[in-house]
Amino acid sequence: MPDPAIVLSDVDLSLGSGAARVHILKRLSFAVEAGSSVGIVGPSGSGKSTLLMVLAGLERVDDGTVTVGGERLDRMDEDALARFRGRSVGIIFQSFHLMPTMTALENVAVPLELSGRRDAFERAEAELKAVGLSHRLHHHPAELSGGEQQRVAIARALAPEPSILIADEPTGNLDADTGRDIVRLMFEARARRGATLLLVTHDRTLAAACDRRIVMRSGEIVEDVVAETLS
Numbered sequence: 001m002p003d004p005a006i007v008l009s010d011v012d013l014s015l016g017s018g019a020a021r022v023h024i025l026k027r028l029s030f031a032v033e034a035g036s037s038v039g040i041v042g043p044s045g046s047g048k049s050t051l052l053m054v055l056a057g058l059e060r061v062d063d064g065t066v067t068v069g070g071e072r073l074d075r076m077d078e079d080a081l082a083r084f085r086g087r088s089v090g091i092i093f094q095s096f097h098l099m100p101t102m103t104a105l106e107n108v109a110v111p112l113e114l115s116g117r118r119d120a121f122e123r124a125e126a127e128l129k130a131v132g133l134s135h136r137l138h139h140h141p142a143e144l145s146g147g148e149q150q151r152v153a154i155a156r157a158l159a160p161e162p163s164i165l166i167a168d169e170p171t172g173n174l175d176a177d178t179g180r181d182i183v184r185l186m187f188e189a190r191a192r193r194g195a196t197l198l199l200v201t202h203d204r205t206l207a208a209a210c211d212r213r214i215v216m217r218s219g220e221i222v223e224d225v226v227a228e229t230l231s
């Protein structure tokens with residue numbers, strides 16, 4: 001693999017305390033080629049979301065190394081991790097996670113502004129236009145449909161031009177047609193920018209649209225298939 005965007009090596013992670021402690025990721029190792037798309041599937045509770053949180057720098061590992069975009073996340077302090085998150089990863093969740101008190105434009109622009117971009121509002125407007133929302137800039141999330149809210153979330157994730165795009169069941173709360181639109185948008189945006197995409201999904205068709213499919217079970221990778229052989 002010429003240029004891996006992500007390298008995980010022997011990653012171990014448990015969460016919770018006492019009797020509620022759960023061993024979630026078990027000596028997980030894999031590498032992802034820059035610019036590729038990876039679909040992650042597996043039963044509920046197999047550790048898919050936790051894995052994404054690790055890659056996004058939102059969850060620390062107990063053991064092993066996590067290298068994303070050439071940076072060792074396991075060695076970073078909280079400030080460095082926060083900077084990494086603002087700069088290098090875009091995250092899209094199933095439930096959109098928009099700020100209810102902010103307009104669509106503010107939801108995209110304010111994080112950019114906080115990271116020091118002077119052109120935050122211009123950039124946010126351009127990103128919202130790119131996802132077909134130029135007519136909804138001043139709407140609040142409650143005034144938008146689910147598909148529109150997810151478009152705002154995609155614009156927000158893409159605005160800092162991250163090299164890694166992470167999506168956790170991005171179509172889980174949408175009807176099939178809207179879900180397809182959202183997926184098309186995500187894949188187009190990824191291709192245009194050459195970003196690496198990691199996508200957790202219960203949808204086999206969606207997983208098959210990726211260059212590679214990883215199947216997790218009980219915190220381990222039990223199957224890892226590249227596109228040529230995907231059925």
Ligand SMILES: Nc1ncnc2c1ncn2[C@@H]1O[C@H](COP(=O)(O)OP(=O)(O)OP(=O)(O)O)[C@@H](O)[C@H]1O
Pocket residue numbers: 015016017020021022024042043044045046047048049050051
């Ligand atoms: N903070 C936590 N403390 C204790 N256990 C946790 C914590 N977070 C997650 N878990 C447990 O870790 C396991 C993996 O959770 P995770 O959310 O990664 O699964 P998942 O594969 O994304 O599942 P789903 O498909 O339902 O979203 C689950 O059994 C969950 O209960």
Ligand SMILES: [Mg+2]
Pocket residue numbers: 048049050168
């Ligand atoms: Mg999950």
